[in-house]
Amino acid sequence: MENNALLDQLTTKMLYLLYYVKIDELFDILHETHSAIGHGGRNRMMAELKNKYCNITNETVMIYLKLCVQC
Numbered sequence: 001m002e003n004n005a006l007l008d009q010l011t012t013k014m015l016y017l018l019y020y021v022k023i024d025e026l027f028d029i030l031h032e033t034h035s036a037i038g039h040g041g042r043n044r045m046m047a048e049l050k051n052k053y054c055n056i057t058n059e060t061v062m063i064y065l066k067l068c069v070q071c
């Protein structure tokens with residue numbers, strides 16, 4: 001019983017910390033992050049995104065950066 005309670009807590013924390021981005025949210029999240037760091041490059045984007053999301057890849061960020069009009 002105690003182990004299960006601990007596992008539940010841990011699972012909840014992990015879900016909270018690392019969020020799986022759905023495809024329809026991806027563009028908004030990339031756009032928000034990119035603007036928030038003042039049009040930072042790939043390395044800065046990845047550093048920010050890795051803190052919050054667990055399924056955003058380098059490739060996705062590179063594609064987004066190619067599409068940014070201001071960069």
Ligand SMILES: [Zn+2]
Nearest residue numbers: 039068070071
């Ligand atoms: Zn930009």
